[in-house]
Amino acid sequence: MVGGLQPARAAERTPAVAAGSPIAGLAFPGITFEHQPAPVAESMLDRTAALGAGWVRFYAAFADMSPTRGSIEWSGLDRLVQAARSRGLKVLLALSTTPEWARPAGTDPDYGPVDKAGRATFRAFAVAVATRYQGRVAAYEIWNEPNLGGSWSPQPDPAAYLSLLSTTFAGIKSVDPAADVLSGGTGPSEPGEKAFEPLPWYRALYAGGLRSMIDGVAVHPWPHGEQVDVGEVPVSFEIRKVMDANGDAAKLIWGTETGVPTAGAYSISESAQAMVVVKLYDRWSAMPHHGPLFYYTLTDTPGSDREHHFGLLRADGSEKPAFGTLQGWLSSNR
Known part of the structure:
Protein backbone atom coordinates (compact mmCIF):
# COMPACT_ATOMS: atom_id res chain seq x y z
CA MET A 1 0.00 0.00 0.00
CA VAL A 2 0.99 3.66 -0.40
CA GLY A 3 0.27 6.25 2.24
CA GLY A 4 -1.78 3.74 4.24
CA LEU A 5 -4.31 3.04 1.47
CA GLN A 6 -5.06 -0.60 0.76
CA PRO A 7 -5.21 -1.24 -3.01
CA ALA A 8 -8.60 -2.83 -3.57
CA ARG A 9 -8.55 -5.47 -6.27
CA ALA A 10 -10.13 -4.33 -9.52
CA ALA A 11 -13.16 -6.18 -10.81
CA GLU A 12 -12.38 -9.42 -12.61
CA ARG A 13 -13.22 -9.97 -16.23
CA THR A 14 -12.89 -13.32 -17.96
CA PRO A 15 -10.18 -12.96 -20.59
CA ALA A 16 -10.48 -14.15 -24.15
CA VAL A 17 -8.31 -17.08 -25.16
CA ALA A 18 -4.87 -15.76 -26.00
CA ALA A 19 -4.46 -16.01 -29.75
CA GLY A 20 -1.57 -13.68 -30.48
CA SER A 21 2.06 -14.52 -31.06
CA PRO A 22 4.05 -15.03 -27.85
CA ILE A 23 7.09 -13.45 -29.52
CA ALA A 24 5.45 -10.13 -30.40
CA GLY A 25 4.08 -7.22 -28.45
CA LEU A 26 3.32 -3.54 -28.94
CA ALA A 27 4.79 -0.91 -26.64
CA PHE A 28 2.73 2.22 -26.04
CA PRO A 29 4.42 5.53 -25.21
CA GLY A 30 4.75 7.07 -21.77
CA ILE A 31 1.56 7.91 -19.89
CA THR A 32 -0.36 8.97 -22.98
CA PHE A 33 -2.04 5.60 -23.54
CA GLU A 34 -3.56 5.59 -20.07
CA HIS A 35 -5.17 8.97 -20.76
CA GLN A 36 -6.70 8.10 -24.11
CA PRO A 37 -10.52 8.20 -24.23
CA ALA A 38 -11.87 4.70 -23.68
CA PRO A 39 -13.10 4.20 -27.28
CA VAL A 40 -9.70 5.26 -28.66
CA ALA A 41 -7.73 2.96 -26.34
CA GLU A 42 -10.03 0.03 -27.04
CA SER A 43 -9.73 0.59 -30.78
CA MET A 44 -5.94 0.56 -30.43
CA LEU A 45 -6.10 -2.73 -28.55
CA ASP A 46 -8.42 -4.13 -31.22
CA ARG A 47 -5.80 -3.25 -33.85
CA THR A 48 -3.09 -4.81 -31.70
CA ALA A 49 -5.01 -8.06 -31.47
CA ALA A 50 -5.77 -7.95 -35.22
CA LEU A 51 -2.05 -7.55 -35.89
CA GLY A 52 -1.45 -10.88 -34.18
CA ALA A 53 0.57 -9.59 -31.24
CA GLY A 54 0.27 -11.49 -27.98
CA TRP A 55 1.52 -8.77 -25.62
CA VAL A 56 1.10 -5.09 -24.79
CA ARG A 57 3.44 -2.90 -22.77
CA PHE A 58 2.29 0.27 -21.10
CA TYR A 59 3.17 2.29 -18.02
CA ALA A 60 2.18 2.36 -14.40
CA ALA A 61 3.78 5.75 -13.77
CA PHE A 62 3.93 6.47 -10.04
CA ALA A 63 4.19 10.26 -10.52
CA ASP A 64 1.11 10.31 -12.72
CA MET A 65 -1.02 7.92 -10.65
CA SER A 66 -0.19 9.41 -7.25
CA PRO A 67 0.13 13.20 -7.53
CA THR A 68 -0.94 13.52 -3.88
CA ARG A 69 0.61 11.59 -1.02
CA GLY A 70 -1.67 8.86 0.27
CA SER A 71 -3.77 8.28 -2.83
CA ILE A 72 -3.55 6.35 -6.10
CA GLU A 73 -5.77 6.92 -9.12
CA TRP A 74 -6.50 3.46 -10.51
CA SER A 75 -9.28 4.04 -13.04
CA GLY A 76 -7.15 4.50 -16.17
CA LEU A 77 -4.93 1.52 -15.50
CA ASP A 78 -7.88 -0.67 -14.46
CA ARG A 79 -9.58 0.06 -17.76
CA LEU A 80 -6.49 -0.77 -19.84
CA VAL A 81 -5.62 -4.00 -18.01
CA GLN A 82 -9.18 -5.25 -18.32
CA ALA A 83 -9.47 -4.23 -21.98
CA ALA A 84 -6.18 -5.93 -22.87
CA ARG A 85 -7.12 -9.16 -21.11
CA SER A 86 -10.55 -9.25 -22.73
CA ARG A 87 -8.75 -9.34 -26.09
CA GLY A 88 -6.42 -12.13 -25.06
CA LEU A 89 -3.40 -9.84 -24.72
CA LYS A 90 -0.83 -10.39 -21.98
CA VAL A 91 0.24 -7.26 -20.10
CA LEU A 92 3.73 -6.04 -19.28
CA LEU A 93 3.64 -3.02 -16.96
CA ALA A 94 6.62 -0.68 -16.79
CA LEU A 95 6.80 0.77 -13.27
CA SER A 96 8.57 4.12 -13.20
CA THR A 97 8.89 7.75 -12.05
CA THR A 98 8.76 9.44 -8.67
CA PRO A 99 5.94 11.78 -7.54
CA GLU A 100 6.76 15.36 -6.60
CA TRP A 101 5.91 14.67 -2.95
CA ALA A 102 8.45 11.81 -2.83
CA ARG A 103 11.47 13.48 -4.43
CA PRO A 104 13.74 16.43 -3.66
CA ALA A 105 12.51 19.90 -4.60
CA GLY A 106 13.55 20.99 -8.06
CA THR A 107 13.88 17.46 -9.49
CA ASP A 108 11.76 15.95 -12.25
CA PRO A 109 9.57 12.81 -12.33
CA ASP A 110 12.46 10.76 -13.73
CA TYR A 111 14.38 11.28 -10.50
CA GLY A 112 15.68 7.87 -9.46
CA PRO A 113 15.18 6.86 -5.81
CA VAL A 114 18.65 6.83 -4.24
CA ASP A 115 17.95 6.58 -0.51
CA LYS A 116 16.18 4.09 1.75
CA ALA A 117 13.03 6.20 2.13
CA GLY A 118 12.68 6.73 -1.62
CA ARG A 119 13.15 3.03 -2.33
CA ALA A 120 10.61 2.07 0.33
CA THR A 121 8.06 4.45 -1.18
CA PHE A 122 8.55 3.06 -4.68
CA ARG A 123 8.41 -0.52 -3.39
CA ALA A 124 5.10 0.25 -1.65
CA PHE A 125 3.69 1.53 -4.93
CA ALA A 126 4.90 -1.58 -6.79
CA VAL A 127 3.36 -3.85 -4.15
CA ALA A 128 0.07 -1.97 -4.41
CA VAL A 129 0.05 -2.44 -8.19
CA ALA A 130 1.00 -6.12 -8.01
CA THR A 131 -1.62 -6.77 -5.33
CA ARG A 132 -4.35 -5.12 -7.37
CA TYR A 133 -3.48 -6.97 -10.58
CA GLN A 134 -2.33 -10.27 -9.11
CA GLY A 135 -2.76 -13.00 -11.71
CA ARG A 136 -3.78 -10.50 -14.40
CA VAL A 137 -0.56 -8.66 -15.19
CA ALA A 138 1.98 -11.16 -16.47
CA ALA A 139 5.18 -9.17 -16.06
CA TYR A 140 6.67 -6.02 -14.54
CA GLU A 141 9.60 -3.99 -15.83
CA ILE A 142 11.32 -1.93 -13.15
CA TRP A 143 11.93 1.55 -14.55
CA ASN A 144 12.52 2.53 -18.17
CA GLU A 145 16.06 3.00 -19.49
CA PRO A 146 17.67 3.49 -16.06
CA ASN A 147 21.10 3.56 -17.74
CA LEU A 148 20.33 7.01 -19.19
CA GLY A 149 20.46 10.35 -17.39
CA GLY A 150 17.31 11.43 -19.19
CA SER A 151 15.39 8.57 -17.58
CA TRP A 152 17.17 8.17 -14.22
CA SER A 153 18.05 11.71 -13.22
CA PRO A 154 20.24 13.40 -12.31
CA GLN A 155 22.56 10.63 -13.51
CA PRO A 156 22.43 6.83 -13.77
CA ASP A 157 23.88 4.86 -10.89
CA PRO A 158 24.14 1.05 -11.11
CA ALA A 159 24.38 0.58 -7.35
CA ALA A 160 21.36 2.78 -6.64
CA TYR A 161 19.34 1.07 -9.36
CA LEU A 162 20.25 -2.38 -8.03
CA SER A 163 19.08 -1.36 -4.56
CA LEU A 164 15.73 -0.27 -5.97
CA LEU A 165 15.42 -3.38 -8.12
CA SER A 166 16.23 -5.71 -5.24
CA THR A 167 13.59 -4.37 -2.87
CA THR A 168 10.97 -3.98 -5.63
CA PHE A 169 11.55 -7.53 -6.88
CA ALA A 170 11.06 -8.89 -3.38
CA GLY A 171 7.94 -6.79 -2.85
CA ILE A 172 6.24 -7.88 -6.07
CA LYS A 173 7.13 -11.53 -5.52
CA SER A 174 5.64 -11.40 -2.02
CA VAL A 175 2.17 -10.74 -3.46
CA ASP A 176 2.37 -12.28 -6.96
CA PRO A 177 5.05 -14.98 -7.16
CA ALA A 178 3.98 -16.01 -10.66
CA ALA A 179 4.61 -12.59 -12.25
CA ASP A 180 7.91 -12.09 -14.08
CA VAL A 181 9.99 -9.17 -12.83
CA LEU A 182 12.41 -7.69 -15.35
CA SER A 183 15.25 -5.22 -15.15
CA GLY A 184 14.56 -1.90 -16.85
CA GLY A 185 15.10 -1.97 -20.60
CA THR A 186 18.28 -0.17 -21.61
CA GLY A 187 18.58 2.43 -24.35
CA SER A 212 19.19 -12.74 -7.60
CA MET A 213 16.93 -9.76 -8.39
CA ILE A 214 15.28 -10.65 -11.72
CA ASP A 215 13.33 -13.24 -13.64
CA GLY A 216 14.53 -11.80 -16.96
CA VAL A 217 16.58 -9.02 -18.56
CA ALA A 218 15.06 -6.26 -20.68
CA VAL A 219 16.82 -4.41 -23.48
CA HIS A 220 15.76 -1.96 -26.20
CA PRO A 221 17.23 -3.32 -29.45
CA TRP A 222 16.83 -0.27 -31.67
CA PRO A 223 18.18 -0.70 -35.21
CA HIS A 224 20.36 1.88 -36.94
CA GLY A 225 18.04 3.12 -39.64
CA GLU A 226 17.65 0.32 -42.16
CA GLN A 227 20.58 -1.59 -40.64
CA VAL A 228 19.44 -4.20 -38.16
CA ASP A 229 22.93 -5.57 -37.54
CA VAL A 230 24.17 -2.15 -36.42
CA GLY A 231 23.13 -0.32 -33.27
CA GLU A 232 21.47 -1.92 -30.28
CA VAL A 233 20.40 -5.18 -31.92
CA PRO A 234 23.90 -6.74 -31.93
CA VAL A 235 24.51 -5.23 -28.49
CA SER A 236 21.52 -7.25 -27.24
CA PHE A 237 23.25 -10.43 -28.37
CA GLU A 238 26.32 -9.41 -26.37
CA ILE A 239 24.14 -8.81 -23.31
CA ARG A 240 22.71 -12.29 -23.81
CA LYS A 241 26.30 -13.59 -23.54
CA VAL A 242 26.78 -11.62 -20.31
CA MET A 243 23.65 -13.29 -18.90
CA ASP A 244 24.95 -16.73 -19.86
CA ALA A 245 28.39 -16.07 -18.40
CA ASN A 246 26.81 -15.05 -15.08
CA GLY A 247 24.70 -18.18 -14.62
CA ASP A 248 21.49 -16.81 -16.15
CA ALA A 249 21.45 -18.91 -19.33
CA ALA A 250 17.96 -20.21 -18.52
CA LYS A 251 16.43 -16.74 -18.09
CA LEU A 252 14.87 -14.93 -21.03
CA ILE A 253 16.04 -11.69 -22.56
CA TRP A 254 13.11 -9.42 -23.47
CA GLY A 255 13.14 -6.67 -26.11
CA THR A 256 10.72 -4.20 -24.58
CA GLU A 257 11.10 -1.46 -27.21
CA THR A 258 12.26 -1.44 -30.82
CA GLY A 259 11.20 0.42 -33.91
CA VAL A 260 12.11 2.88 -36.64
CA PRO A 261 10.49 6.22 -37.63
CA THR A 262 9.16 7.15 -41.06
CA ALA A 263 9.49 10.93 -40.69
CA GLY A 264 11.78 13.36 -38.90
CA ALA A 265 15.49 13.00 -38.22
CA TYR A 266 17.15 9.67 -39.04
CA SER A 267 13.92 8.35 -40.54
CA ILE A 268 13.39 5.88 -43.37
CA SER A 269 10.64 5.41 -45.92
CA GLU A 270 7.46 3.52 -45.12
CA SER A 271 8.43 0.74 -47.53
CA ALA A 272 11.84 0.45 -45.86
CA GLN A 273 10.17 0.34 -42.45
CA ALA A 274 8.20 -2.73 -43.59
CA MET A 275 11.44 -4.51 -44.51
CA VAL A 276 13.16 -3.50 -41.27
CA VAL A 277 10.30 -4.81 -39.12
CA VAL A 278 10.63 -8.29 -40.63
CA LYS A 279 14.42 -8.19 -40.26
CA LEU A 280 14.04 -7.22 -36.60
CA TYR A 281 11.75 -10.14 -35.82
CA ASP A 282 13.85 -12.58 -37.85
CA ARG A 283 16.98 -11.49 -36.02
CA TRP A 284 15.32 -11.51 -32.61
CA SER A 285 13.97 -15.02 -33.24
CA ALA A 286 17.55 -16.22 -33.65
CA MET A 287 18.43 -15.06 -30.12
CA PRO A 288 18.91 -17.97 -27.69
CA HIS A 289 16.33 -17.94 -24.88
CA HIS A 290 14.52 -14.85 -26.06
CA GLY A 291 11.28 -13.45 -24.74
CA PRO A 292 8.88 -11.16 -26.61
CA LEU A 293 9.99 -8.27 -28.79
CA PHE A 294 7.77 -5.19 -28.42
CA TYR A 295 7.44 -2.91 -31.42
CA TYR A 296 7.21 0.80 -30.54
CA THR A 297 4.53 1.80 -31.38
CA LEU A 298 1.11 1.25 -32.98
CA THR A 299 0.03 4.72 -34.17
CA ASP A 300 1.74 7.93 -35.23
CA THR A 301 0.72 11.17 -33.55
CA PRO A 302 0.59 14.67 -35.09
CA GLY A 303 3.94 16.45 -35.17
CA SER A 304 7.10 16.73 -37.23
CA ASP A 305 9.54 15.25 -34.71
CA ARG A 306 10.66 11.68 -35.33
CA GLU A 307 9.18 10.61 -31.98
CA HIS A 308 5.72 11.01 -33.52
CA HIS A 309 6.35 8.65 -36.45
CA PHE A 310 7.38 5.20 -35.21
CA GLY A 311 3.88 3.81 -35.69
CA LEU A 312 2.71 0.90 -37.81
CA LEU A 313 -0.35 3.07 -38.48
CA ARG A 314 -0.47 6.68 -39.64
CA ALA A 315 -2.04 9.30 -37.39
CA ASP A 316 -5.35 8.94 -39.26
CA GLY A 317 -5.42 5.21 -38.47
CA SER A 318 -4.56 4.02 -41.98
CA GLU A 319 -2.05 1.21 -42.25
CA LYS A 320 1.55 1.73 -43.26
CA PRO A 321 3.00 -1.20 -45.24
CA ALA A 322 4.75 -2.40 -42.07
CA PHE A 323 1.44 -3.29 -40.40
CA GLY A 324 0.45 -5.85 -43.02
CA THR A 325 4.02 -7.11 -43.38
CA LEU A 326 4.35 -7.79 -39.66
CA GLN A 327 0.85 -9.24 -39.53
CA GLY A 328 1.83 -11.72 -42.24
CA TRP A 329 5.11 -12.58 -40.53
CA LEU A 330 3.38 -13.27 -37.24
CA SER A 331 0.75 -15.44 -38.94
CA SER A 332 3.53 -17.53 -40.52
CA ASN A 333 5.80 -17.75 -37.45
CA ARG A 334 3.64 -18.90 -34.57
Whole structure:
Protein backbone atom coordinates (compact mmCIF):
# COMPACT_ATOMS: atom_id res chain seq x y z
CA MET A 1 0.00 0.00 0.00
CA VAL A 2 0.99 3.66 -0.40
CA GLY A 3 0.27 6.25 2.24
CA GLY A 4 -1.78 3.74 4.24
CA LEU A 5 -4.31 3.04 1.47
CA GLN A 6 -5.06 -0.60 0.76
CA PRO A 7 -5.21 -1.24 -3.01
CA ALA A 8 -8.60 -2.83 -3.57
CA ARG A 9 -8.55 -5.47 -6.27
CA ALA A 10 -10.13 -4.33 -9.52
CA ALA A 11 -13.16 -6.18 -10.81
CA GLU A 12 -12.38 -9.42 -12.61
CA ARG A 13 -13.22 -9.97 -16.23
CA THR A 14 -12.89 -13.32 -17.96
CA PRO A 15 -10.18 -12.96 -20.59
CA ALA A 16 -10.48 -14.15 -24.15
CA VAL A 17 -8.31 -17.08 -25.16
CA ALA A 18 -4.87 -15.76 -26.00
CA ALA A 19 -4.46 -16.01 -29.75
CA GLY A 20 -1.57 -13.68 -30.48
CA SER A 21 2.06 -14.52 -31.06
CA PRO A 22 4.05 -15.03 -27.85
CA ILE A 23 7.09 -13.45 -29.52
CA ALA A 24 5.45 -10.13 -30.40
CA GLY A 25 4.08 -7.22 -28.45
CA LEU A 26 3.32 -3.54 -28.94
CA ALA A 27 4.79 -0.91 -26.64
CA PHE A 28 2.73 2.22 -26.04
CA PRO A 29 4.42 5.53 -25.21
CA GLY A 30 4.75 7.07 -21.77
CA ILE A 31 1.56 7.91 -19.89
CA THR A 32 -0.36 8.97 -22.98
CA PHE A 33 -2.04 5.60 -23.54
CA GLU A 34 -3.56 5.59 -20.07
CA HIS A 35 -5.17 8.97 -20.76
CA GLN A 36 -6.70 8.10 -24.11
CA PRO A 37 -10.52 8.20 -24.23
CA ALA A 38 -11.87 4.70 -23.68
CA PRO A 39 -13.10 4.20 -27.28
CA VAL A 40 -9.70 5.26 -28.66
CA ALA A 41 -7.73 2.96 -26.34
CA GLU A 42 -10.03 0.03 -27.04
CA SER A 43 -9.73 0.59 -30.78
CA MET A 44 -5.94 0.56 -30.43
CA LEU A 45 -6.10 -2.73 -28.55
CA ASP A 46 -8.42 -4.13 -31.22
CA ARG A 47 -5.80 -3.25 -33.85
CA THR A 48 -3.09 -4.81 -31.70
CA ALA A 49 -5.01 -8.06 -31.47
CA ALA A 50 -5.77 -7.95 -35.22
CA LEU A 51 -2.05 -7.55 -35.89
CA GLY A 52 -1.45 -10.88 -34.18
CA ALA A 53 0.57 -9.59 -31.24
CA GLY A 54 0.27 -11.49 -27.98
CA TRP A 55 1.52 -8.77 -25.62
CA VAL A 56 1.10 -5.09 -24.79
CA ARG A 57 3.44 -2.90 -22.77
CA PHE A 58 2.29 0.27 -21.10
CA TYR A 59 3.17 2.29 -18.02
CA ALA A 60 2.18 2.36 -14.40
CA ALA A 61 3.78 5.75 -13.77
CA PHE A 62 3.93 6.47 -10.04
CA ALA A 63 4.19 10.26 -10.52
CA ASP A 64 1.11 10.31 -12.72
CA MET A 65 -1.02 7.92 -10.65
CA SER A 66 -0.19 9.41 -7.25
CA PRO A 67 0.13 13.20 -7.53
CA THR A 68 -0.94 13.52 -3.88
CA ARG A 69 0.61 11.59 -1.02
CA GLY A 70 -1.67 8.86 0.27
CA SER A 71 -3.77 8.28 -2.83
CA ILE A 72 -3.55 6.35 -6.10
CA GLU A 73 -5.77 6.92 -9.12
CA TRP A 74 -6.50 3.46 -10.51
CA SER A 75 -9.28 4.04 -13.04
CA GLY A 76 -7.15 4.50 -16.17
CA LEU A 77 -4.93 1.52 -15.50
CA ASP A 78 -7.88 -0.67 -14.46
CA ARG A 79 -9.58 0.06 -17.76
CA LEU A 80 -6.49 -0.77 -19.84
CA VAL A 81 -5.62 -4.00 -18.01
CA GLN A 82 -9.18 -5.25 -18.32
CA ALA A 83 -9.47 -4.23 -21.98
CA ALA A 84 -6.18 -5.93 -22.87
CA ARG A 85 -7.12 -9.16 -21.11
CA SER A 86 -10.55 -9.25 -22.73
CA ARG A 87 -8.75 -9.34 -26.09
CA GLY A 88 -6.42 -12.13 -25.06
CA LEU A 89 -3.40 -9.84 -24.72
CA LYS A 90 -0.83 -10.39 -21.98
CA VAL A 91 0.24 -7.26 -20.10
CA LEU A 92 3.73 -6.04 -19.28
CA LEU A 93 3.64 -3.02 -16.96
CA ALA A 94 6.62 -0.68 -16.79
CA LEU A 95 6.80 0.77 -13.27
CA SER A 96 8.57 4.12 -13.20
CA THR A 97 8.89 7.75 -12.05
CA THR A 98 8.76 9.44 -8.67
CA PRO A 99 5.94 11.78 -7.54
CA GLU A 100 6.76 15.36 -6.60
CA TRP A 101 5.91 14.67 -2.95
CA ALA A 102 8.45 11.81 -2.83
CA ARG A 103 11.47 13.48 -4.43
CA PRO A 104 13.74 16.43 -3.66
CA ALA A 105 12.51 19.90 -4.60
CA GLY A 106 13.55 20.99 -8.06
CA THR A 107 13.88 17.46 -9.49
CA ASP A 108 11.76 15.95 -12.25
CA PRO A 109 9.57 12.81 -12.33
CA ASP A 110 12.46 10.76 -13.73
CA TYR A 111 14.38 11.28 -10.50
CA GLY A 112 15.68 7.87 -9.46
CA PRO A 113 15.18 6.86 -5.81
CA VAL A 114 18.65 6.83 -4.24
CA ASP A 115 17.95 6.58 -0.51
CA LYS A 116 16.18 4.09 1.75
CA ALA A 117 13.03 6.20 2.13
CA GLY A 118 12.68 6.73 -1.62
CA ARG A 119 13.15 3.03 -2.33
CA ALA A 120 10.61 2.07 0.33
CA THR A 121 8.06 4.45 -1.18
CA PHE A 122 8.55 3.06 -4.68
CA ARG A 123 8.41 -0.52 -3.39
CA ALA A 124 5.10 0.25 -1.65
CA PHE A 125 3.69 1.53 -4.93
CA ALA A 126 4.90 -1.58 -6.79
CA VAL A 127 3.36 -3.85 -4.15
CA ALA A 128 0.07 -1.97 -4.41
CA VAL A 129 0.05 -2.44 -8.19
CA ALA A 130 1.00 -6.12 -8.01
CA THR A 131 -1.62 -6.77 -5.33
CA ARG A 132 -4.35 -5.12 -7.37
CA TYR A 133 -3.48 -6.97 -10.58
CA GLN A 134 -2.33 -10.27 -9.11
CA GLY A 135 -2.76 -13.00 -11.71
CA ARG A 136 -3.78 -10.50 -14.40
CA VAL A 137 -0.56 -8.66 -15.19
CA ALA A 138 1.98 -11.16 -16.47
CA ALA A 139 5.18 -9.17 -16.06
CA TYR A 140 6.67 -6.02 -14.54
CA GLU A 141 9.60 -3.99 -15.83
CA ILE A 142 11.32 -1.93 -13.15
CA TRP A 143 11.93 1.55 -14.55
CA ASN A 144 12.52 2.53 -18.17
CA GLU A 145 16.06 3.00 -19.49
CA PRO A 146 17.67 3.49 -16.06
CA ASN A 147 21.10 3.56 -17.74
CA LEU A 148 20.33 7.01 -19.19
CA GLY A 149 20.46 10.35 -17.39
CA GLY A 150 17.31 11.43 -19.19
CA SER A 151 15.39 8.57 -17.58
CA TRP A 152 17.17 8.17 -14.22
CA SER A 153 18.05 11.71 -13.22
CA PRO A 154 20.24 13.40 -12.31
CA GLN A 155 22.56 10.63 -13.51
CA PRO A 156 22.43 6.83 -13.77
CA ASP A 157 23.88 4.86 -10.89
CA PRO A 158 24.14 1.05 -11.11
CA ALA A 159 24.38 0.58 -7.35
CA ALA A 160 21.36 2.78 -6.64
CA TYR A 161 19.34 1.07 -9.36
CA LEU A 162 20.25 -2.38 -8.03
CA SER A 163 19.08 -1.36 -4.56
CA LEU A 164 15.73 -0.27 -5.97
CA LEU A 165 15.42 -3.38 -8.12
CA SER A 166 16.23 -5.71 -5.24
CA THR A 167 13.59 -4.37 -2.87
CA THR A 168 10.97 -3.98 -5.63
CA PHE A 169 11.55 -7.53 -6.88
CA ALA A 170 11.06 -8.89 -3.38
CA GLY A 171 7.94 -6.79 -2.85
CA ILE A 172 6.24 -7.88 -6.07
CA LYS A 173 7.13 -11.53 -5.52
CA SER A 174 5.64 -11.40 -2.02
CA VAL A 175 2.17 -10.74 -3.46
CA ASP A 176 2.37 -12.28 -6.96
CA PRO A 177 5.05 -14.98 -7.16
CA ALA A 178 3.98 -16.01 -10.66
CA ALA A 179 4.61 -12.59 -12.25
CA ASP A 180 7.91 -12.09 -14.08
CA VAL A 181 9.99 -9.17 -12.83
CA LEU A 182 12.41 -7.69 -15.35
CA SER A 183 15.25 -5.22 -15.15
CA GLY A 184 14.56 -1.90 -16.85
CA GLY A 185 15.10 -1.97 -20.60
CA THR A 186 18.28 -0.17 -21.61
CA GLY A 187 18.58 2.43 -24.35
CA PRO A 188 21.41 4.07 -26.31
CA SER A 189 22.66 7.43 -25.12
CA GLU A 190 22.39 10.80 -26.83
CA PRO A 191 25.52 12.93 -27.38
CA GLY A 192 26.49 14.71 -24.18
CA GLU A 193 24.06 12.74 -22.02
CA LYS A 194 25.16 11.32 -18.68
CA ALA A 195 24.79 7.62 -19.40
CA PHE A 196 26.08 4.09 -19.28
CA GLU A 197 25.94 2.27 -22.58
CA PRO A 198 23.83 -0.90 -22.29
CA LEU A 199 26.64 -3.47 -22.37
CA PRO A 200 28.82 -1.94 -19.61
CA TRP A 201 25.62 -1.21 -17.66
CA TYR A 202 24.68 -4.87 -17.57
CA ARG A 203 28.22 -5.92 -16.78
CA ALA A 204 28.11 -3.58 -13.77
CA LEU A 205 24.67 -4.87 -12.70
CA TYR A 206 25.76 -8.49 -12.82
CA ALA A 207 28.91 -7.66 -10.88
CA GLY A 208 26.63 -6.15 -8.25
CA GLY A 209 24.39 -9.21 -7.90
CA LEU A 210 21.68 -8.75 -10.55
CA ARG A 211 21.12 -12.49 -10.89
CA SER A 212 19.19 -12.74 -7.60
CA MET A 213 16.93 -9.76 -8.39
CA ILE A 214 15.28 -10.65 -11.72
CA ASP A 215 13.33 -13.24 -13.64
CA GLY A 216 14.53 -11.80 -16.96
CA VAL A 217 16.58 -9.02 -18.56
CA ALA A 218 15.06 -6.26 -20.68
CA VAL A 219 16.82 -4.41 -23.48
CA HIS A 220 15.76 -1.96 -26.20
CA PRO A 221 17.23 -3.32 -29.45
CA TRP A 222 16.83 -0.27 -31.67
CA PRO A 223 18.18 -0.70 -35.21
CA HIS A 224 20.36 1.88 -36.94
CA GLY A 225 18.04 3.12 -39.64
CA GLU A 226 17.65 0.32 -42.16
CA GLN A 227 20.58 -1.59 -40.64
CA VAL A 228 19.44 -4.20 -38.16
CA ASP A 229 22.93 -5.57 -37.54
CA VAL A 230 24.17 -2.15 -36.42
CA GLY A 231 23.13 -0.32 -33.27
CA GLU A 232 21.47 -1.92 -30.28
CA VAL A 233 20.40 -5.18 -31.92
CA PRO A 234 23.90 -6.74 -31.93
CA VAL A 235 24.51 -5.23 -28.49
CA SER A 236 21.52 -7.25 -27.24
CA PHE A 237 23.25 -10.43 -28.37
CA GLU A 238 26.32 -9.41 -26.37
CA ILE A 239 24.14 -8.81 -23.31
CA ARG A 240 22.71 -12.29 -23.81
CA LYS A 241 26.30 -13.59 -23.54
CA VAL A 242 26.78 -11.62 -20.31
CA MET A 243 23.65 -13.29 -18.90
CA ASP A 244 24.95 -16.73 -19.86
CA ALA A 245 28.39 -16.07 -18.40
CA ASN A 246 26.81 -15.05 -15.08
CA GLY A 247 24.70 -18.18 -14.62
CA ASP A 248 21.49 -16.81 -16.15
CA ALA A 249 21.45 -18.91 -19.33
CA ALA A 250 17.96 -20.21 -18.52
CA LYS A 251 16.43 -16.74 -18.09
CA LEU A 252 14.87 -14.93 -21.03
CA ILE A 253 16.04 -11.69 -22.56
CA TRP A 254 13.11 -9.42 -23.47
CA GLY A 255 13.14 -6.67 -26.11
CA THR A 256 10.72 -4.20 -24.58
CA GLU A 257 11.10 -1.46 -27.21
CA THR A 258 12.26 -1.44 -30.82
CA GLY A 259 11.20 0.42 -33.91
CA VAL A 260 12.11 2.88 -36.64
CA PRO A 261 10.49 6.22 -37.63
CA THR A 262 9.16 7.15 -41.06
CA ALA A 263 9.49 10.93 -40.69
CA GLY A 264 11.78 13.36 -38.90
CA ALA A 265 15.49 13.00 -38.22
CA TYR A 266 17.15 9.67 -39.04
CA SER A 267 13.92 8.35 -40.54
CA ILE A 268 13.39 5.88 -43.37
CA SER A 269 10.64 5.41 -45.92
CA GLU A 270 7.46 3.52 -45.12
CA SER A 271 8.43 0.74 -47.53
CA ALA A 272 11.84 0.45 -45.86
CA GLN A 273 10.17 0.34 -42.45
CA ALA A 274 8.20 -2.73 -43.59
CA MET A 275 11.44 -4.51 -44.51
CA VAL A 276 13.16 -3.50 -41.27
CA VAL A 277 10.30 -4.81 -39.12
CA VAL A 278 10.63 -8.29 -40.63
CA LYS A 279 14.42 -8.19 -40.26
CA LEU A 280 14.04 -7.22 -36.60
CA TYR A 281 11.75 -10.14 -35.82
CA ASP A 282 13.85 -12.58 -37.85
CA ARG A 283 16.98 -11.49 -36.02
CA TRP A 284 15.32 -11.51 -32.61
CA SER A 285 13.97 -15.02 -33.24
CA ALA A 286 17.55 -16.22 -33.65
CA MET A 287 18.43 -15.06 -30.12
CA PRO A 288 18.91 -17.97 -27.69
CA HIS A 289 16.33 -17.94 -24.88
CA HIS A 290 14.52 -14.85 -26.06
CA GLY A 291 11.28 -13.45 -24.74
CA PRO A 292 8.88 -11.16 -26.61
CA LEU A 293 9.99 -8.27 -28.79
CA PHE A 294 7.77 -5.19 -28.42
CA TYR A 295 7.44 -2.91 -31.42
CA TYR A 296 7.21 0.80 -30.54
CA THR A 297 4.53 1.80 -31.38
CA LEU A 298 1.11 1.25 -32.98
CA THR A 299 0.03 4.72 -34.17
CA ASP A 300 1.74 7.93 -35.23
CA THR A 301 0.72 11.17 -33.55
CA PRO A 302 0.59 14.67 -35.09
CA GLY A 303 3.94 16.45 -35.17
CA SER A 304 7.10 16.73 -37.23
CA ASP A 305 9.54 15.25 -34.71
CA ARG A 306 10.66 11.68 -35.33
CA GLU A 307 9.18 10.61 -31.98
CA HIS A 308 5.72 11.01 -33.52
CA HIS A 309 6.35 8.65 -36.45
CA PHE A 310 7.38 5.20 -35.21
CA GLY A 311 3.88 3.81 -35.69
CA LEU A 312 2.71 0.90 -37.81
CA LEU A 313 -0.35 3.07 -38.48
CA ARG A 314 -0.47 6.68 -39.64
CA ALA A 315 -2.04 9.30 -37.39
CA ASP A 316 -5.35 8.94 -39.26
CA GLY A 317 -5.42 5.21 -38.47
CA SER A 318 -4.56 4.02 -41.98
CA GLU A 319 -2.05 1.21 -42.25
CA LYS A 320 1.55 1.73 -43.26
CA PRO A 321 3.00 -1.20 -45.24
CA ALA A 322 4.75 -2.40 -42.07
CA PHE A 323 1.44 -3.29 -40.40
CA GLY A 324 0.45 -5.85 -43.02
CA THR A 325 4.02 -7.11 -43.38
CA LEU A 326 4.35 -7.79 -39.66
CA GLN A 327 0.85 -9.24 -39.53
CA GLY A 328 1.83 -11.72 -42.24
CA TRP A 329 5.11 -12.58 -40.53
CA LEU A 330 3.38 -13.27 -37.24
CA SER A 331 0.75 -15.44 -38.94
CA SER A 332 3.53 -17.53 -40.52
CA ASN A 333 5.80 -17.75 -37.45
CA ARG A 334 3.64 -18.90 -34.57
